[in-house]
Amino acid sequence: MNLTPSQWAALLPLLFPALGACLIPLMALDKDQATAKWIRGVMYGTALLAVVASFWYLTDLWRTGAQPSFFQLRMDRLAQFTGIFVVVAAALTILQSWDHFHQEGWVKGETVSLLLFSVVGMMLFASTTHFVTLFLGLELFSLPLYALVGTVRARSESAEGGMKYFLTGAVASSCFLMGGVLIYGLSGTLDLSAAAVTLKAQGLALDPLVLAGAALLLLGFLFKVSAVPFHQWTPDAYEASPHPIAGFMSVATKGVAFIALLRVFPGSFAPLGALGARMQAVVAVLAVATLVLGNLTALVQSNVKRMLAYSSISHAGYLMLGFVAGTPAAYTGVLFYLVIYLAMNMGAFGLLTAFGLVGEHTTFEDLRGLGWKRPAMGFAAAVFMLSLAGIPPLGGFYGKYMIFRELVGTGHVGLAILGVLASLVSAYYYLRLLVALFLQAPSAEAERLASDRPAVHAPLAGAAVLVCAAMVLAGGFLQYALSDGFAKRAIEEGLGLIH
Amino acid sequence: MFITFALITLLGALGMLLQKNVIVAGLCMVATFFGVAGLFVLLANPVAAALQIIVYSGAIMVLVLFVIMMLNSHQEEEAVVSRPIQRWLSVALLAALVLGAVKLVMASGGLKTLAAKGAEMPQAMTLQKVGTALFADHLLGFEVAGLVLLAAMIGAVALTKRNL
């Protein structure tokens, strides 16, 4: 079994994180406290190194362009896009977790190792159309996340959150599996694009079993993007998990799930035309539900993390609207949106670390007046919130803009109006965070706590947040470069959709 | 023959669903696994059957029962408050799903032809074929599966090991 250099090059981005993931636990042998500190540093360093290396090779790949698929792997531009997306998210997460876990007093190498595992899984998940690899990828990135949610055992919530996430997730993935099996059953091949072709050839495109299979597959994806009504794990899991992990889940999981959905439904299942139409129909319905429910519930949250969780649900709604529009431009918009969303949400969750909020102290009350204490962070917070609300000229606006434009272009004016109304509602709860940060003086009790706690020291998280802010701003002012140079090419040369 | 194994499988599952005592429920599940293994035999797939018994009944069930013992929570605890809506909604939904499933199977033309075609096909699977498939076509998958196991292990350790 020997691989050509190009194939190696295509594999490297996956290999580095995998290697790191396997190496890191081995370092945890030494038990001496003095060295333990250094060891942790080395662990995080290794993880970061692995991620950076992977990023490096991914950019190399991007320069060379799409790779011929081998094994069940398709290292096309879409996969590379995903890789870069996930890797960046992971890097930010690692930076933040160093500070966060120190604040929580729970620094473990395993966490980063698990993170790397799920990074590998995500890359696989989004870079194949072969169901086996798809399923394995799914499990490879889900299982570590289940564990990560519950990783801070000191908190009683963590295990509960992990349990909920795991149980619902397991049900979802067995549905996903069953769906795949059904499709395999009638097509006789486990490669979904091949399956689509054969089904088309045998005229089984609309066979009930195929449709059922497709529906179950879709369920799997929708669960991961936490669309209503598969969303309920989201707030609990986010609240339970450490801030950086929550950020990573909200961004990377959603992202890869959407990209995989993109690859499978508009991509592989393109031959089965009617199926795509039904997908859009059901996604439209669920998107509306997601927008309404996500935004309205976010409105009444007192805990910032839960608010962000519901906001991430509602953002899933916007992205789903992109699928409803279903034009290549819309998909470009979806990818663009994802990139900005990565920056916004990683930043938003990073803020919690940067402000040194630990445990359950993540309510709006705890944030009061912090914006003036840490002006840079405050500025970043303003950028994130306004961008999440879709206020120009920030990146978030352009994501919405592209998607709405396609919606209107394809005649879904009603949905577009609903979308803007939803973002009006969302503006309120995003402003709430700014109100807390800037417009309110810290409560006496908060002051007392602050005086008790040591001064917040989160250089890495702060840096990560600033990077995110820079990305959001860049998204606002270099939108065309990001869209045309990155997202659009990923769609064109990955999905093979012609603009 | 098929009916027997099918019944064993389903009744086992049903027992697990209804049985109050957790241990008994676990044993019912073992029965189900055996039933499934039997079905595999009928499907002329002894290897699968063997694996089914070894892995599931052997590994997983033992693990589960071990945990049950460890947590010494043999009886299901009393419900905080009964959830009729949850129950009846679920039951109705499941009934619908079951009927739907049968209807689905009946309705699917592709399935019928496949059944007709496949019935007289000989079982051509050999371990050698499987091996090549595993290590040639699915090498990647194999590696990944390894990763999954490793990840799960690390995860389990991270979640449970007392002082890490």
Next chain:
Amino acid sequence: MNKYYWLIPILPLLGAAFNGLLGKRAGKGAVTFVGLGVVFGSLLLAFSAFFAMKGMPDHRLILNYGEWMATGSLSVPFGLVIDPLSGTMMLVVTGIGFLIHLYSVGYMHGDEGYARFFSYLNLFVFFMLTLVLGSSLVLMFVGWEGVGLCSYLLIGYYFETDFAPQAGLKAFLMNRVGDLGVSIGMLVLFAAFGTLTISDILTQAGHLAPEVGFGVLTFATLMLFVGATGKSAQLPLYLWLPDAMAGPTPVSALIHAATMVTSGIYMICRLAPVYTLAPITMDVVAWVGAATALFAATIGLFQRDIKKVLAYSTVSQLGYMFLGLGAAGFSAGFFHVFTHAWFKALLFLGAGSVIHAMHHEQDLFKMGGLKAKTKITFITMVAGTVAIMGFPGTSGFFSKDEILYLAYLKSPALWVIGVIAACCTSFYMWRLMALTFWGEPRDHHAYDHAHESPLSMTLPLMLLAVGSLLWGFWGVPEAFGGHFRIGEWLNSALTYGQTHAAHGHHEGPAVLLAVISTTLGLGFGFLGWSKYKGGPAWELAFAAKFPFLHNLLLNKYYVDEGVELYLLRPIRWFGNVLWKLFDVIIIDGVGVNLPGALARVFGDFTALFQTGRVRNYALSMALGAAVLLYVFLK
């Protein structure tokens, strides 16, 4: 010389600016010098302009100084028009204005607001001249509002008191009500004539046929007349004038007797050709004028404040003027403006001198017996009184007689009203005189310190007295062998080449009417004098006998209270309703905050689904699966 005439209005403006900005620092002397100097300067210029105008073939001098506010089809130049009408008025304003400035030097000396006062006064002269000379209605409107402003400022001159500010506000707002009329009138006229330049309008009007029924011009002229009622204190907008007496007395004389209040009449004369085209308006004008004359005269009967009496007499005299205008006697009306300016200014200044002498005591019942102490004032005021009561030969006689005569020609009823008003006038005027100068002093302390005023105050009195006695001979009507020269003089300005302007009123028993009205007037004058020369006893008796009537008249028919109760309060109430109910509750509450609240309520509701029980989550997923399968399989 022509090119300096723009200084006629501008000089006083400069004076106002100087006194306003630097007056305090410059000191009294400078203020006096500038304040009087500028008015005197413009008086001289006015004379020169006047004669220049006389030299013109068509007695018209139109000067343009560039564009003011031109856009689209609208063009409003800065320009002056000097013709017999405006010329005469210009002289009255500058002349009497100067006298009153002179008077104020004495009256206001020792007031810390000296500079402020003179700057206001100059400003007033500026605006008044703009009103008079403005070549377009808009420019006239500038003066119109400007004089309103000045009267507002001057009435509120004693702003630290309680009453003056309210009086000022009242004056300004009532004038504003009138100004609405003027603005609407201007809008209509512009839509009708396509220009607001007076000469153009009048020229066009000269070629139009009188309107039958209620037409555009009727509407426009009525609207303008509303403005006139505001400015000239006619029913129903007369209420502000009596209160305006809160201002310093010279102000009352200059603004609220001689000049500003007559600008309503002036405007109608200015637009005489247009008015003659609207018969209905003319009737309205006549009747409103008559009604006002009578109404105000009756109120004047029993007022106790000396200035209030004069104020109501002013209102009723203004009514006369409108009566004259309405009777198509524009020149007659204007003649009365002219004469009235003299004797009413005289009376006010006299009253001022009395008040000055009595240390700002204005209650008639507290005066008495002053003729010994203040000779000049006494004599001059007698002159004024005989003039206003229309003693044969005085200016008042001729002008009032002309008006009554024309009124008779229009409708005898009007004549009757006029005569009654005249009787009241002479009654309360002599009541005033008697209570002031005859009888026993009723407030000895004040009486002992009473003294004649300085020359700067008495000199104007004397000049005005002469004027008010003699000016009548400028308008001796044909009936008395004269030629009503002023009529001829103004004719060109009033008719503007209009052929069918209403004139030629030489039928009817002119002399007889004059005799009747005059004798009645004299009779009532004597009555008033005789009843009161011994003091207010008779009035108290009368009040005891007819309390209702007396109170009614004393309290001015309770109109102020009525307005407050039935007009102002409801408006304020309405404003509050709009604000608290409509704005806050309906729009803001229901329209804005309710959706927000609803959203939160829904949010709370949807949050309930997040039960925290994983089974429920799984169930909702199962439901979702059902939905998916249904949509896909159906």
Next chain:
Amino acid sequence: MTGMDAILHGGLQGYLVVALLLFALGLATVLLRRTLLLQFMGVELMLNAANVALLAFARFRGGDAQAMVFYLFIIAVAACEAAIGLALVIGLYRHRDTTDSDRATSLKQ
């Protein structure tokens, strides 16, 4: 043979029906039982159902080695899920001293 016969006499349909019923029962366990362990077993059942279907199809496609390989992977994954799941249960039990999922509701709304 007709559909029903096929189901009853071990035709492909029969295996599929069994698979789907098993799947439903697994789901039922998740929905109706409160004991976390049983709910996890339910998940295992669902995976098993998928296995049955997979291998049935494989058989009727003349023994598709690919499916068999996939089956192996699924077993592996199932084991992993069991491991993680049980670990979480233990973690929860340590904090709450319960395995009743309805009692683990500190995260809600």
Next chain:
Amino acid sequence: MTWLTSHPITFLVFAPTLLAFVLMALPHALGKLARMLGFLGALAIFILSLAWLLGHNPVAGGVILAERAPWFTLVGLPVDYALAVDGLNLWLVILTTFLVPLTMMGTWNSLKDRIGTFAALFLLLETGMLGALVAQDLFVFYLFWEAMLIPMYFMIGVWGGDERRYAANKFFLYTLSGSLLWLVALLYLANKAGGFNPALMAQAASALPFGVQSWLFIAFAVAFAIKVPLFPLHTWLPDAHVQAPTAGSVILAGVLLKLGGYGFIRFAIPMFPQAAMHYAGPIAILSVVAIVYGALVAMVQRDIKKLVAYSSVSHMGFVMLGLASMTVIGTQGAMLQMLNHGISTGALFLLVGMLYDRAHTRMIADFGGVAVKMPIFTTFFLIVTLSSIGLPLTNGFVGEFWILNGTFLSGFSWGRLYACLATSGVLLGAVYMLWMFMRVFWGPENKDEDSGTHHLHSDLNAREIAVMLPLVVLIVWMGVHPKTFVAVSEAPVAALLQDIKAPAPRTFVLKPAVHEAPAVHTPEGHAVPAAHEVHR
């Protein structure tokens, strides 16, 4: 330098932002320095704007300066970076650059904390306003339009009064709600037109069925009407004004509101002429209601600032009426009235701020007899009041007179009636302003210990006088020689009204005397209307 000469507008628009970032970078301790820097920068920008914008004389189409370059193409819609200063926005631009430094100076000491940040936000706001004013591409316009919200939000929310959070959120969401729906309409039209170039969009719009046009116009109109604010979308204004710090109120009244009216004249009306004509009536009704309503509500206010806020509603009603009249006179009046309102109401807010800084109350009842204590202040306040009630020879008069005139002449049947109704606004304006003036400044001095008058110790200082003088000069200048400020917009407005085929003015015909030949004396430019033209 070459870059500067080729991109003057870009510089004008973005120089404040650069400066703002510098100020933000400055440490908190250097707030005073930041304030000074900000002021000097704003002043320099004002001077530059004068030099660059008044220097040129308009070329074809009234354009004075213009920049246009393709910016980007996103989802198939090209967006041009197109900025221009022309007759329609020249003076609004200058008003903006003028008011910013003036306001900074006028509120020099009224803020105590985070003055550096405040100055920075102020400059950011300036960028937003200038950008929105000069944008010639609807996408760019939308960007600036929305971007304006952010600094204003913080200015109200951080430095505002007790209810500031509510007010800030209200302001933000209210405006956002309008502009988000507008965005959908924008996208719809851009999708039809294949771009955001107003001309193209107008073409595309004209091709649409009237129903669609109406909806699009309504979407545009609502977004702009909220900013104006037009009754009944005005309720955010009083809260925002009352809660905002003085500087915020001044800019809010001075420039932000104008953008609403400007949006109408620049985009809404030319892009949807038919719909604009069709809805001119309703808009006019709302304007008249706004005029009267705003005045009546202002009359009963107890808080001076709130009174002024409601007076803005009334004054902006005049602007909308003038625009709705679709006549040159009316529209020009509206253009002027926008500037007037910017100057007068801006000045009023400044004065109220000066009073508040001394007395720490704005309740009318807390004052009385202020004139005794602060004569200079009183004089300024009186002058500004007079201009705000439209006294002749002040700016207020010219604008209102033109608007009324234009409305009365307008080709719509409602014109005359509404003009007459609107005149009542002039009266009511005098009522509430002078009544307030009387209660605050005149009357016997209010001697209570806790009264506002009691806390007045100093009259205006040199700085404050220096701030007010230019405003007073402008008030008179605009009143005596309005040509300076509207000459440049005359041609564009006339052209615009011609393009949209506005109905010809309605005038009266008068019956000439029998022996006269008819029509000779109906002045030119007055089309002969139907026979029923007698006013009733």
